[in-house]
Amino acid sequence: MSFSSIDDNPQSAGVASRAPPREVRGKRTRGTSSLVFDLPEKLPNLGFEDGFLYWVCDFEKPGTLSLGINREGGGIRIIGHGGSWELRYKPLLRASGMEHYVLEAKVKCNFVDRRFTFSGAGSAFASINVMALDEDLNPIRVRFSRWTFGDPGEPFLREDLGIWSCGNISFCGSLGWRHLYSFFKPPRGTKYLSLSVRGGGRGEVYIKGLRLSRRIPNGVRLNVRPTPFKSVPQALLYKRIPLGDYAGKFLRIGDLNGDGRPEFVFAQNERIGPGDIYKHITCITAVDLEGNILWQRGRPDLRNYEVTSDLPVGVMDLNGDGKDEVICCMNFEILVLDGITGEIVRRKPTPKSREGGGYCEGPETLFERITGDCIVFCNLRGQGEGRDFILKDRYNNLWAYTADLDELWSYSGKLIHSPLVYDFDGDGRDEVFTGDALLDDSGRVLWTIDLYDHCDSAVVYEHRGMLILALAHQNGGFYFLDALRGEVLKEHHLGHAQVLSLGRFDPSVNERLICAQTYWGGLNQFLFDLDGNLIHASFEKVFGWVPVNWIGDGTELLASPRGLYDCYGNLLIEFPDSYTRSKWGAKVFVWDVGNDPRDEVLVWDEYYLTIYTQAERAKGEVYRPKRRLYNQTFYGNGNFVSL
Ligand SMILES: [Ca+2]
Ligand SMILES: [Ca+2]
Ligand SMILES: [Ca+2]
Ligand SMILES: [Ca+2]
Numbered sequence: 001m002s003f004s005s006i007d008d009n010p011q012s013a014g015v016a017s018r019a020p021p022r023e024v025r026g027k028r029t030r031g032t033s034s035l036v037f038d039l040p041e042k043l044p045n046l047g048f049e050d051g052f053l054y055w056v057c058d059f060e061k062p063g064t065l066s067l068g069i070n071r072e073g074g075g076i077r078i079i080g081h082g083g084s085w086e087l088r089y090k091p092l093l094r095a096s097g098m099e100h101y102v103l104e105a106k107v108k109c110n111f112v113d114r115r116f117t118f119s120g121a122g123s124a125f126a127s128i129n130v131m132a133l134d135e136d137l138n139p140i141r142v143r144f145s146r147w148t149f150g151d152p153g154e155p156f157l158r159e160d161l162g163i164w165s166c167g168n169i170s171f172c173g174s175l176g177w178r179h180l181y182s183f184f185k186p187p188r189g190t191k192y193l194s195l196s197v198r199g200g201g202r203g204e205v206y207i208k209g210l211r212l213s214r215r216i217p218n219g220v221r222l223n224v225r226p227t228p229f230k231s232v233p234q235a236l237l238y239k240r241i242p243l244g245d246y247a248g249k250f251l252r253i254g255d256l257n258g259d260g261r262p263e264f265v266f267a268q269n270e271r272i273g274p275g276d277i278y279k280h281i282t283c284i285t286a287v288d289l290e291g292n293i294l295w296q297r298g299r300p301d302l303r304n305y306e307v308t309s310d311l312p313v314g315v316m317d318l319n320g321d322g323k324d325e326v327i328c329c330m331n332f333e334i335l336v337l338d339g340i341t342g343e344i345v346r347r348k349p350t351p352k353s354r355e356g357g358g359y360c361e362g363p364e365t366l367f368e369r370i371t372g373d374c375i376v377f378c379n380l381r382g383q384g385e386g387r388d389f390i391l392k393d394r395y396n397n398l399w400a401y402t403a404d405l406d407e408l409w410s411y412s413g414k415l416i417h418s419p420l421v422y423d424f425d426g427d428g429r430d431e432v433f434t435g436d437a438l439l440d441d442s443g444r445v446l447w448t449i450d451l452y453d454h455c456d457s458a459v460v461y462e463h464r465g466m467l468i469l470a471l472a473h474q475n476g477g478f479y480f481l482d483a484l485r486g487e488v489l490k491e492h493h494l495g496h497a498q499v500l501s502l503g504r505f506d507p508s509v510n511e512r513l514i515c516a517q518t519y520w521g522g523l524n525q526f527l528f529d530l531d532g533n534l535i536h537a538s539f540e541k542v543f544g545w546v547p548v549n550w551i552g553d554g555t556e557l558l559a560s561p562r563g564l565y566d567c568y569g570n571l572l573i574e575f576p577d578s579y580t581r582s583k584w585g586a587k588v589f590v591w592d593v594g595n596d597p598r599d600e601v602l603v604w605d606e607y608y609l610t611i612y613t614q615a616e617r618a619k620g621e622v623y624r625p626k627r628r629l630y631n632q633t634f635y636g637n638g639n640f641v642s643l
Pocket of ligand 3 (some may be wrong): 423426428
């Protein structure tokens with residue numbers, strides 16, 4: 001064991017070559033630490049074997065918290081009666097950004113409430129937190145001088161992604177004893193790690209065996225590996241369409257005039273209330289492949305280009321005449337627009353807003369009716385794909401409609417951004433995964449689940465005779481569930497889980513893999529096998545995220561605005577003339593625009609929409625993934641992948 005008190009003798013411990021500055025001493029008196037340890041395995045009583053030795057508690061409201069020793073099972077018991085609390089481990093661990101750590105614990109919890117808000121107020125949860133500290137004991141922020149790689153899924157090219165938070169293990173709801181872990185590499189500049197357990201809400205939490213070790217989990221390979229691809233078609237610039245003042249980061253695609261070629265529908269928006277939940281569409285513009293405007297509704301204004309969420313627009317042939325209609329919400333009405341003229345075919349007021357669970361940003365009830373968030377097409381009544389659709393608000397409520405705008409049913413819960421629709425039970429009608437529940441086609445709840453924060457991305461797949469639902473939960477982790485029962489099979493707490501993409505990404509592996517990314521609080525990319533095992537990790541970088549059927553032989557690459565990556569972070573194809581001027585960051589979709597049935601890659605910003613295609617024609621039969629690309633939307637990388 002190697003430890004010392006900074007106050008007593010910093011030199012001898014080799015912790016710091018000089019006495020810490022005065023402000024560090026000031027901070028430390030608030031409770032972080034005067035002790036520094038060198039070996040994570042030797043942190044005394046980190047696992048609560050000796051009760052609360054070396055731990056200090058703080059809480060929001062007196063009388064709302066009771067701590068005790070769990071005499072039967074070991075470790076500690078925390079009983080909360082509302083209000084937030086924190087248990088801080090006083091010693092610090094000397095750490096470095098060059099090392100990998102595993103944090104693990106056995107936990108059990110039973111929260112009475114099922115509440116979650118981004119602000120933390122009223123949230124029922126517990127979280128084992130790791131803070132990375134610099135030399136002055138300040139938390140380290142994840143910052144970049146510029147984006148030189150990949151694509152973070154959410155195309156906001158922020159250079160400050162907030163305080164690093166990739167080591168946290170957060171949980172809520174009711175769990176029997178479970179072994180949870182996080183695996184992380186501290187950010188550059190890390191000198192110390194500080195550990196705490198935080199929580200809030202009414203309920204019980206048991207924790208024991210908290211352990212930190214310097215290691216890499218079994219079976220995980222690190223960093224960039226040589227590409228498993230032998231030959232990949234080069235990219236050609238197929239078309240570059242200059243966009244006008246109508247351009248929007250929100251795009252949907254379809255064949256509006258039935259000529260077999262896609263048209264583009266751009267939506268602009270403005271914020272009309274606080275937070276990120278109140279925004280409405282200000283302009284919708286349909287554009288053909290030559291850049292001609294087919295029609296436009298609303299007022300174009302390039303200042304309304306940017307968006308940080310989905311918008312309620314969908315493109316689908318609702319009446320089966322071979323031409324797509326556009327369905328959207330404008331000015332608190334659901335509109336069905338003729339695809340060729342943009343004229344209103346049908347209209348109905350949007351649903352009355354309602355509180356639901358008030359999750360995430362709180363109740364979305366500022367306006368009498370909802371502005372609308374995402375539209376997802378599905379087949380609820382067995383009448384074919386796209387004859388029904390789901391419309392939702394941002395986090396709390398969704399409504400199922402027919403193409404004739406008759407409401408079928410509605411649901412309130414903690415919602416995923418873009419609901420995943422798939423025929424889970426094979427009866428010819430879609431079930432809807434809402435983010436916290438699976439609903440059958442009639443809206444009946446089949447199961448619910450309570451995971452920390454909210455679901456950003458989901459994919460469903462069949463594997464070894466089982467249907468598996470993989471989830472990426474913001475700040476919660478990556479989860480693999482038995483899709484028919486809603487039971488967690490595996491979970492990995494790896495940061496702000498943002499993106500899941502499913503495809504055959506490695507031609508040397510005879511099965512599909514799941515590429516996963518984290519975003520806010522740390523950019524990392526991971527690979528999981530279909531059993532839900534973590535097999536590869538790449539820290540401090542993300543690469544492409546949209547699966548692309550580029551080669552046509554069943555394998556797939558990942559698209560970014562710059563080019564095509566393999567799943568190990570190798571840039572295999574750099575797009576010719578891939579320059580984008582966007583101040584907000586370009587966005588990427590795939591679509592079979594022309595040539596053979598392989599995907600083209602679409603990259604657009606406020607100035608141009610650029611389409612890349614393969615330089616060589618495909619030979620023989622061309623693979624076509626089963627994807628509902630018509631549901632490709634803002635967060636739609638994972639959610640449209642249903643195989
Ligand atoms: Ca067309
Ligand atoms: Ca039609
Ligand atoms: Ca079904
Ligand atoms: Ca094509």
